[in-house]
Amino acid sequence: MSTPRRTIYLIGFSYTGKSTVARQISVNLHIDFADTDELVESRAGKSIPEIFATEGESVFRELESEVLREVAQWPNMVVATGGGIVLDPENRAVMQRTGAVISLEAQPSTILARMQADESDATERPLLGSGDPLSRIAALKSNRQAAYAIADWTVNTNGLSMDEVAAEAQRGAEEGWKRVAAGQILEPHADGGDSDVAFRVRTETAAYPIVVAPGALETLGHRMSDLGLSGRACVITDSGIPGQWRELALGSLNEAGFDPLLLEIPEGETSKNLAQAGDLFAELSGNRIERRDVVVGLGGGVVGDLAGYVAATYLRGVAFVQVPTTLLGMVDASIGGKVAIDLPSGKNLVGAFYQPRLVLSDTRVLNSLVPRQLTAGWAEVIKTGAIFDAELFEYLEANAEAILGGDEAMRAHAVLRCSAIKGRVVSLDEREMTGLRARLNLGHTLGHAVENALEYTGILHGEAVAIGMSFAAHLAERVGSITVGERQRQIDLLKAYGLPTTAPDGLELSDIRAALAVDKKVAAGRTRWILCDGIGRGRLRDDVPPDVSDEVLREFLAG
Structure with a gap:
C-alpha cells in the first residue's frame, strides 16, 4: 500500500506571505521546503527582474513550469509558488494532482503596505514604480482571482500572525489531501474559457457548470443542448415568478428544440410537500414525460428543492437543471444536489442528493425581487463569508x-x-x-x-x-x-x-x-x-x- 502524499502548494498574490508561511509549515510538519521563484533564479543564474528584462516573461514562465514539474515529483514538500504560476492551466493541474493547494489572500491595500515596508526589495518591484500601484495591484489580483479559486482552502492573512496563518493552512491541507486521494481536480472556468462559468462542480456522481451572468436566461436552451441534454423540458415554476423571466426561459428552450411544458405551483414553503409532489408526478405522467427528458426548476429555493425531488424520483431519475430566481437560490440552494420536501414534523426530511446537470443564474432577475425577498437572500451571502471567506465578509x-x-x-x-x-x-x-x-x-x-x-x-x-x-x-x-x-x-x-x-x-x-x-x-x-x-x-x-x-x-x- 503506497504512502499518501503530504505535499502542500501555497498560491496567491505577491506579499501574501507564501515563502514565510511555507518555511513555518516546513518546521511544523518536518517536511522539506521549496520556493519556485528561488529555484528559477538559481537555474537561470540571475534575478527574476533580470530574466524579465533580458529574456522576457515567456522564458520566465517556461522556467517556472519546469521547476514546478520537478518539485511535484518530490513527496512531502511545502512549496511557495510565484504569484502568476496559476495562470497556466497545466501548472494548476500539476499542483492539484500532487498536493493540497492553499491560497493566501490579502487586500490590495495590505499587499501594497507590505511591499512598501520591504525596503530591501523595493527597487525590484515594478508595481511600486507605476503611477498608481494600488490600482495596478487590484487589477492584477482581480485578473488572477478565478485561477486562485482552485485552492482547497483559502486563508485571509489580514490581521493574522504568521503562526496563525500556518496553522490555518495546515488545517486546510487536510481537506486537500483527501481530494488528492480521491483523484479530484477542481478547475474554475473549465468550459473553454467561458467567463460566465463561476465554477465547475465535480463530485463522485456528476460534473456540471455554475453559470452566473446578467442575461444568462437567453442562453439556457443552447447551454442545455451543449451539455448533451435533449427531449422535452418540463419547467416547474411558482405563481410568484414574473412573466418576463418565464417567457425568456421558455423562448430560449423553444429555440433550442426542447418543446417546453410549463407547470406552476403555489408560491411559498407550504408547497414543498408530498401532496404537491404527487400532483407534479401526475402531470409528468399525463404529459408522457420520459427518462430522456429534462426537468427545469425556475424559481427560488422551494421550487428548486421540489423540482429536484421530483426529477430524482420520477422514473427513477430524469435530468435536472436549476435556474434560480432568488438571491438565496443563486448562492446556496441551487448548488450541490440537495433536493427535498418537508414533513409536518420537520423541514427537508424526505429527499436525496441528486446533482443538477447545470446551474444557471441570471443576476438581472434580482432587480425584480420584492425588497423583503432580496433582503432575506443576503443572509446566505453573509453566512458564506462568516464561515468560509473573511475577505468576502469584509467586502460586504x-x-x-x-x-x-x-x-x-x-x-x-x-x-x-x-x-x-x-x-x-x-x-x-x-x-x-x-x-x-x-x-x-x-x-x-x-x-x-x-x-x-x-x-x-x-x-x-x-x-x-x-x-x-x-x-x-x-x-x-x-x-x-x-x-x-x-x-x-x-x-x-x-x-x-x-x-x-x-x-x-x-x-x-x-x-x-x-x-x-x-x-x-x-x-x-x-x-x-x-x-x-x-x-x-x-x-x-x-x-x-x-x-x-x-x-x-x-x-x-x-x-
Whole structure:
C-alpha cells in the first residue's frame, strides 16, 4: 500500500506571505521546503527582474513550469509558488494532482503596505514604480482571482500572525489531501474559457457548470443542448415568478428544440410537500414525460428543492437543471444536489442528493425581487463569508451601502464568489461526510427550528437563517470560539443588510427544543452546532454542553 502524499502548494498574490508561511509549515510538519521563484533564479543564474528584462516573461514562465514539474515529483514538500504560476492551466493541474493547494489572500491595500515596508526589495518591484500601484495591484489580483479559486482552502492573512496563518493552512491541507486521494481536480472556468462559468462542480456522481451572468436566461436552451441534454423540458415554476423571466426561459428552450411544458405551483414553503409532489408526478405522467427528458426548476429555493425531488424520483431519475430566481437560490440552494420536501414534523426530511446537470443564474432577475425577498437572500451571502471567506465578509461590510443601493456589478461579484465557494465545498464533500459541507449550515440549526415552530408562515427562510446566525454568534462567543468583537461584527452586518437578529415574539423554549430534536444535524441525541472560529473560519461542534446551549437559547428567546 503506497504512502499518501503530504505535499502542500501555497498560491496567491505577491506579499501574501507564501515563502514565510511555507518555511513555518516546513518546521511544523518536518517536511522539506521549496520556493519556485528561488529555484528559477538559481537555474537561470540571475534575478527574476533580470530574466524579465533580458529574456522576457515567456522564458520566465517556461522556467517556472519546469521547476514546478520537478518539485511535484518530490513527496512531502511545502512549496511557495510565484504569484502568476496559476495562470497556466497545466501548472494548476500539476499542483492539484500532487498536493493540497492553499491560497493566501490579502487586500490590495495590505499587499501594497507590505511591499512598501520591504525596503530591501523595493527597487525590484515594478508595481511600486507605476503611477498608481494600488490600482495596478487590484487589477492584477482581480485578473488572477478565478485561477486562485482552485485552492482547497483559502486563508485571509489580514490581521493574522504568521503562526496563525500556518496553522490555518495546515488545517486546510487536510481537506486537500483527501481530494488528492480521491483523484479530484477542481478547475474554475473549465468550459473553454467561458467567463460566465463561476465554477465547475465535480463530485463522485456528476460534473456540471455554475453559470452566473446578467442575461444568462437567453442562453439556457443552447447551454442545455451543449451539455448533451435533449427531449422535452418540463419547467416547474411558482405563481410568484414574473412573466418576463418565464417567457425568456421558455423562448430560449423553444429555440433550442426542447418543446417546453410549463407547470406552476403555489408560491411559498407550504408547497414543498408530498401532496404537491404527487400532483407534479401526475402531470409528468399525463404529459408522457420520459427518462430522456429534462426537468427545469425556475424559481427560488422551494421550487428548486421540489423540482429536484421530483426529477430524482420520477422514473427513477430524469435530468435536472436549476435556474434560480432568488438571491438565496443563486448562492446556496441551487448548488450541490440537495433536493427535498418537508414533513409536518420537520423541514427537508424526505429527499436525496441528486446533482443538477447545470446551474444557471441570471443576476438581472434580482432587480425584480420584492425588497423583503432580496433582503432575506443576503443572509446566505453573509453566512458564506462568516464561515468560509473573511475577505468576502469584509467586502460586504465595506460595500453595504452600494450593494443595497442596487450596484449590479457588486451584487454580481458577491453571487459569483458565493457560487464558487459553494461549488468548491460540494466538490470536496458532496454528502457531508467530512464535515466541510456541513459548515454551510451556519445559522440553519436554530433557523429551521424557528421556521418549524412558526409552521413556515410569517417568516422567510433567509430571515430564519439570520436569526439562527445571531444565536450561533452568541453561542460561539459563550464557548470561546469567537471574541465579543467578532460576535458583534456578525450581528452588525446582519443588521446593516436589514436582517433580523432577535427571535420573534411568542416562541416557546419547548417548541424550539422539539424542533431541534428532529434536526438532521442531531447525532446520538446531541445537537451539533456549526460555530465560527473567528471571521471566515468555522467547524461543526458536538461538544457544546447542553446546559450551556440551553442557557444561551433561553437568553436569546427572552431578548
